[in-house]
Amino acid sequence: MRVLFATSEVAPLIKTGGLADVSAALPAALHSMGVDVRVLLPGYPQVLKALPSPQTAADFPALPGFPPARLLSGALPDGVPLWVVECPELYQRGGGAYQDEHGGDWPDNAQRFGLLSKIAAVLGSTDSPLEWKPDVVHCNDWQTGLAPAYLHFAPGAAPCVMAVHNLAFQGIFPPQTAAELGLPAECFQPDGVEFHGKLSFLKAGLYYADHITTVSPSYAEEIQTDVLGFGMQGLLAHRRKVLNGILNGIDTEDWNPAADPNLVQAYDATDLSGKSANKRELQKRMGLHVDPKVPLFGLVSRFTRQKGLDLVLKITPQLVALPAQLVLLGSGDAGMQRTALGLSHRYSGQVGAYVGFDEGLSHLIEAGADIFLMPSRFEPCGLNQMYSQRYGTPPVVHATGGLIDTVVDCSAASLKRGDATGFVFDSMGASSLLSAARRAVVAYRNKKTWRTLQRNGMARDFSWDKSAAAYRDIYARLMQ
Numbered sequence: 001m002r003v004l005f006a007t008s009e010v011a012p013l014i015k016t017g018g019l020a021d022v023s024a025a026l027p028a029a030l031h032s033m034g035v036d037v038r039v040l041l042p043g044y045p046q047v048l049k050a051l052p053s054p055q056t057a058a059d060f061p062a063l064p065g066f067p068p069a070r071l072l073s074g075a076l077p078d079g080v081p082l083w084v085v086e087c088p089e090l091y092q093r094g095g096g097a098y099q100d101e102h103g104g105d106w107p108d109n110a111q112r113f114g115l116l117s118k119i120a121a122v123l124g125s126t127d128s129p130l131e132w133k134p135d136v137v138h139c140n141d142w143q144t145g146l147a148p149a150y151l152h153f154a155p156g157a158a159p160c161v162m163a164v165h166n167l168a169f170q171g172i173f174p175p176q177t178a179a180e181l182g183l184p185a186e187c188f189q190p191d192g193v194e195f196h197g198k199l200s201f202l203k204a205g206l207y208y209a210d211h212i213t214t215v216s217p218s219y220a221e222e223i224q225t226d227v228l229g230f231g232m233q234g235l236l237a238h239r240r241k242v243l244n245g246i247l248n249g250i251d252t253e254d255w256n257p258a259a260d261p262n263l264v265q266a267y268d269a270t271d272l273s274g275k276s277a278n279k280r281e282l283q284k285r286m287g288l289h290v291d292p293k294v295p296l297f298g299l300v301s302r303f304t305r306q307k308g309l310d311l312v313l314k315i316t317p318q319l320v321a322l323p324a325q326l327v328l329l330g331s332g333d334a335g336m337q338r339t340a341l342g343l344s345h346r347y348s349g350q351v352g353a354y355v356g357f358d359e360g361l362s363h364l365i366e367a368g369a370d371i372f373l374m375p376s377r378f379e380p381c382g383l384n385q386m387y388s389q390r391y392g393t394p395p396v397v398h399a400t401g402g403l404i405d406t407v408v409d410c411s412a413a414s415l416k417r418g419d420a421t422g423f424v425f426d427s428m429g430a431s432s433l434l435s436a437a438r439r440a441v442v443a444y445r446n447k448k449t450w451r452t453l454q455r456n457g458m459a460r461d462f463s464w465d466k467s468a469a470a471y472r473d474i475y476a477r478l479m480q
């Protein structure tokens with residue numbers, strides 16, 4: 001079985017969020033199951049730098065609507081074959097994958113990700129210059145959303161899967177972009193790539209893909225509703241027979257408290273004593289009072305309303321008064337960044353904030369915090385709440401999407417059943433978040449309950465095995 005996995009980010013080469021983690025771990029899991037999977041990625045400078053001796057696999061001198069490009073072949077650090085689209089005019093620049101240094105979207109994102117989609121489609125058709133032809137093309141999010149549309153009009157096209165990691169990002173561009181990117185005029189209509197008079201990359205993927213997946217069963221239901229469908233609910237409900245939610249796994253080697261080079265002391269479920277050394281280190285590093293007893297809340301997140309960060313910032317004075325400490329790591333919304341830093345000055349010694357992206361620190365927070373905060377308004381899957389359970393750091397989460405599917409609320413009944421792993425609150429708001437955080441602190445003070453919660457979470461199997469097999473089954477069905 002040959003699968004082309006097209007994506008706009010892969011850890012550790014280029015990462016803005018969970019898509020990068022999934023794009024590393026899922027292909028690796030498929031690869032070890034014997035699937036011949038190859039990852040296709042844009043040639044950002046960070047990616048080219050990681051290809052020590054790239055081979056040219058193909059040249060694309062004149063794809064209609066795009067500058068000349070070349071396909072380089074290499075491998076990811078874990079050995080999964082990698083194809084990189086080299087196109088200096090579109091990818092060779094500073095800044096990030098989607099935005100410039102100041103956080104503004106690149107003005108040529110339609111070309112940047114149109115090219116990625118186009119090459120995925122060419123490789124999936126009989127137009128491909130390569131001998132290797134995929135049985136299935138697996139697309140991820142809007143950045144590869146045009147691939148199913150291109151494939152639809154290409155000769156001998158492989159079937160394709162459109163995986164939705166976040167419906168809130170849709171890749172919407174002016175109407176003329178469709179023709180500029182070489183899409184046939186006939187597809188620019190509501191039964192096609194058009195969305196309210198504009199071109200939507202994501203809609204193109206959802207409309208033309210042979211199968212749609214999303215990253216948790218609960219989110220697969222939610223996106224068919226007006227509340228969380230972001231305008232795509234009608235189309236998704238219409239296509240529900242080919243839509244299903246497969247829960248993301250996590251990379252259990254990268255995220256393993258027993259062998260994590262970012263921690264100062266390793267620990268596991270049988271002996272959690274090493275966790276306190278990591279708490280001490282985290283308190284020191286973030287300028288907090290070193291106090292083993294005070295409950296320490298941790299958060300690692302993009303700073304956006306999606307993640308409910310505004311609520312965390314709002315309740316910080318009450319959290320501090322519990323008493324508790326709080327560590328925040330993330331970046332995004334400029335106002336939220338300022339507020340977070342402001343709180344760390346105002347509550348110096350009790351609140352620590354680091355604005356930026358720091359992989360090592362994110363691991364230390366998972367290990368050193370006592371309680372993890374993840375009050376997302378919506379969450380397709382979410383990885384941090386799984387990392388935190390694996391690190392013996394029970395999460396406080398809002399009952400939405402993948403958070404529902406991965407965290408079991410602590411109650412008398414769930415403690416008795418033996419499956420309690422965290423704290424789940426229903427109605428989205430500062431007061432519900434605060435009362436869940438208070439419940440967590442009460443439980444934290446009860447050593448026996450706390451150990452039970454920690455061990456329950458650490459015992460959960462969040463590995464990719466089952467989910468990768470579910471993807472393989474979908475590919476197999478599409479090949480028939």
Ligand code: ADP
Pocket residue numbers: 016017018019021300301302329330331356357358359362381382383384385
């Ligand atoms: P999303 O993809 O919506 O941002 P996920 O929970 O799926 O949310 O994944 C986020 C990933 O990005 C996690 O691996 C998390 O640790 C990481 N991450 C987010 N912000 C930062 C940051 N500032 N520094 C380091 N890692 C971060």
Ligand code: GLC
Pocket residue numbers: 017018019022165166215248379380381382383402
């Ligand atoms: C998205 C979602 C997140 C999910 C990740 C990986 O960024 O916001 O919930 O875990 O993709 O699928």
